[in-house]
Amino acid sequence: MINYPNKKNTAQINNSLHNFANRGMNFEHAVNTSNSYYDEIKRAIITKRPTPIHIVKVDYSDHGRIKDAYFEKQSTADYNGVYRSRYIDFECKETKSKTSLSFHNISSHQICHLEKVIFHGGIAFFLIHFVSLGEIYLLDAKIICELYNRKERKSITYETIKTKGTLVEQSYMPRLKYLDAVDKVYFDEAQKVNI
Amino acid sequence: MINYPNKKNTAQINNSLHNFANRGMNFEHAVNTSNSYYDEIKRAIITKRPTPIHIVKVDYSDHGRIKDAYFEKQSTADYNGVYRSRYIDFECKETKSKTSLSFHNISSHQICHLEKVIFHGGIAFFLIHFVSLGEIYLLDAKIICELYNRKERKSITYETIKTKGTLVEQSYMPRLKYLDAVDKVYFDEAQKVNI
Numbered sequence: 001m002i003n004y005p006n007k008k009n010t011a012q013i014n015n016s017l018h019n020f021a022n023r024g025m026n027f028e029h030a031v032n033t034s035n036s037y038y039d040e041i042k043r044a045i046i047t048k049r050p051t052p053i054h055i056v057k058v059d060y061s062d063h064g065r066i067k068d069a070y071f072e073k074q075s076t077a078d079y080n081g082v083y084r085s086r087y088i089d090f091e092c093k094e095t096k097s098k099t100s101l102s103f104h105n106i107s108s109h110q111i112c113h114l115e116k117v118i119f120h121g122g123i124a125f126f127l128i129h130f131v132s133l134g135e136i137y138l139l140d141a142k143i144i145c146e147l148y149n150r151k152e153r154k155s156i157t158y159e160t161i162k163t164k165g166t167l168v169e170q171s172y173m174p175r176l177k178y179l180d181a182v183d184k185v186y187f188d189e190a191q192k193v194n195i
Numbered sequence: 196m197i198n199y200p201n202k203k204n205t206a207q208i209n210n211s212l213h214n215f216a217n218r219g220m221n222f223e224h225a226v227n228t229s230n231s232y233y234d235e236i237k238r239a240i241i242t243k244r245p246t247p248i249h250i251v252k253v254d255y256s257d258h259g260r261i262k263d264a265y266f267e268k269q270s271t272a273d274y275n276g277v278y279r280s281r282y283i284d285f286e287c288k289e290t291k292s293k294t295s296l297s298f299h300n301i302s303s304h305q306i307c308h309l310e311k312v313i314f315h316g317g318i319a320f321f322l323i324h325f326v327s328l329g330e331i332y333l334l335d336a337k338i339i340c341e342l343y344n345r346k347e348r349k350s351i352t353y354e355t356i357k358t359k360g361t362l363v364e365q366s367y368m369p370r371l372k373y374l375d376a377v378d379k380v381y382f383d384e385a386q387k388v389n390i
Contacts, residue, residue, distance in 0.1 A: 045311040047271055052245040053261065066248065066264040076242055080275060082284075085316025087277035116240040121280025 027094050027129045027136075031079065034174035044179060046081030046088060049074065075109040077117075077124070083179060084187060087122035089114065090141075094129040100155040101128055103148055111148050114141040123186050127168065127178060128161055137165035138181040222289050222324045222331075226274065229369035239374060241276030241283060244269070270304040272312075272319070278374060279382060282317035284309065285336075289324040295350040296323055298343055306343050309336040318381050322363065322373060323356055332360035333376040 031048075038044045052075075057068035077091040091110055095101045114124040124141035143164050147156055166185050169177040226243075233239045247270075252263035272286040286305055290296045309319040319336035338359050342351055361376040 039311070042314065045308070045315050045317075050245045050247040053248050053264075064266065066261065066266070069248075069261040069264060071259065071261070082282035082312055082315045082317040085282070087280070087282035087317075089277070113240070116234070117277055119237065120240050120277045122240075122277035122282075 027092055028078075030175040031092055031127065031178075034176045034178065035079070035081075037174040038179060044081060044083035044088070046079055046083065048079050049076060073107060073109065075107075076113045077110055083123075083182065086186070087117070087120075088124075088182070089117045089122055090125045090127060092127045092129070094131060096131050098130065098132045098158065100157045101161065102155045104154065106144070106148065108148075111145050115145050118142055118145075123182065125182075125185070127176075128165070130158065133158075134170075136168040136170065136176060136178075137161050138168055138178060138185060139165035140185060222287055223273075225370040226287055226322065226373075229371045229373065230274070230276075232369040233374060239276060239278035239283070241274055241278065243274050244271060268302060268304070270302075271308045272305055278318075278377065281381070282312070282315075283319075283377070284312045284317055285320045285322060287322045287324070289326060291326050293325065293327050293353065295352045296356065297350045299349070301339070301343065303343075306340050310340050313337055313340075318377065320377075320380070322371075323360070325353065328353075331363040331365070331371060331373075332356050333363055333373060333380060334360035335380060 028048075035044075035046045035048070038046065052072040053066075053069050054072050055066055055069045057066070059065045059067045077089050079092070080087070080089040082088065091106070091114070093101055093105060117124040118141060126139045126141060126144055127136060128139060129136045139161055143160075144156060147153065147160075166181040168181045171177055223243075230239075230241045230243070233241065247267040248261075248264050249267050250261055250264045252261070254260045254262045272284050274287070275282070275284040277283065286301070286309070288296055288300060312319040313336060321334045321336060321339055322331060323334060324331045334356055338355075339351060342348065342355075361380050363376045364372040366372055
């Protein structure tokens with residue numbers, strides 16, 4: 001086995017999490033610091049996909065500096081990587097509602113992408129943050145994709161998410177213990193969902 | 196099993212490949228069109244990671260248009276995705292030399308990233324294009340990482356790549372049959388490399 005490279009200073013990570021805790025909950029930041037921690041402890045390597053940008057104008061006289069560009073819609077999901085030899089792909093969604101997550105912020109491209117991931121044997125899910133409740137759930141993408149495609153409702157209820165999803169434990173380090181939820185849903189034979 | 200979404204018009208793909216053939220070999224484009232084809236025939240879902248960009252200035256009065264930004268170095272590899280339920284991560288490198296591939300264009304971050312992928316049970320490799328020879332090889336990342344880390348040489352020879360790598364067959368569609376090479380190296384028990 002090869003050595004695990006690029007060991008970071010644990011104090012650095014502690015410090016960044018401590019600062020983060022003081023600033024209150026920022027979902028994306030929480031996922032990113034959790035991923036850094038999981039990387040550090042050699043549990044998984046999961047990275048955020050950069051937001052794609054359409055470049056209109058570049059100034060080559062200024063070291064190829066970008067002078068005009070705009071954000072493109074992400075056609076995949078926010079994060080992907082490898083955990084316990086499995087491909088993982090997931091999208092983070094946040095809502096202020098206490099009763100449901102609207103499908104408004106989920107694009108058909110993302111649904112499509114996650115369906116393909118499932119088709120090819122990968123693990124695909126949503127991490128859903130109910131801001132007002134301070135709760136985060138992992139919900140298998142298949143459940144959301146099916147409801148989304150059925151087009152009967154424009155949202156998924158909190159009750160459905162709570163019943164069919166798995167609560168993500170929050171802690172000091174990692175901030176979100178979402179890989180424990182992944183373990184329960186995709187690796188624990190007793191609790192495994194039918195995927 | 197869920198339906199495979201977003202079926203594209205095959206004529207569109209044919210057309211784009213035909214145009215591409217007329218324009219001569221562009222390595223990245225060849226990989227991208229091959230990935231589109233593999234997606235279309237439901238063989239794999241592999242995407243290019245957008246180049247990360249550091250944004251300096253955004254004009255919020257103009258729909259959040261980016262007015263100053265620069266390219267950041269990719270700290271991961273070019274492509275990743277899922278194939279035959281396995282996580283795949285790879286980097287494309289091109290050289291005009293007929294005798295070697297310089298390590299100059301490979302960053303230590305990329306080596307580090309690919310080592311982590313291997314550690315966690317993913318498949319990691321390089322696709323190496325020898326422009327003058329018109330040949331493309333798939334080489335398991337472990338081989339390059341070990342040579343890179345040994346720091347004895349600043350390049351890897353064509354002979355080593357040819358001997359230890361697998362020639363990627365080129366065709367009309369897909370342009371690069373690199374998943375056939377993946378099959379040989381990582382899925383064919385008889386030819387499997389020791390990873």
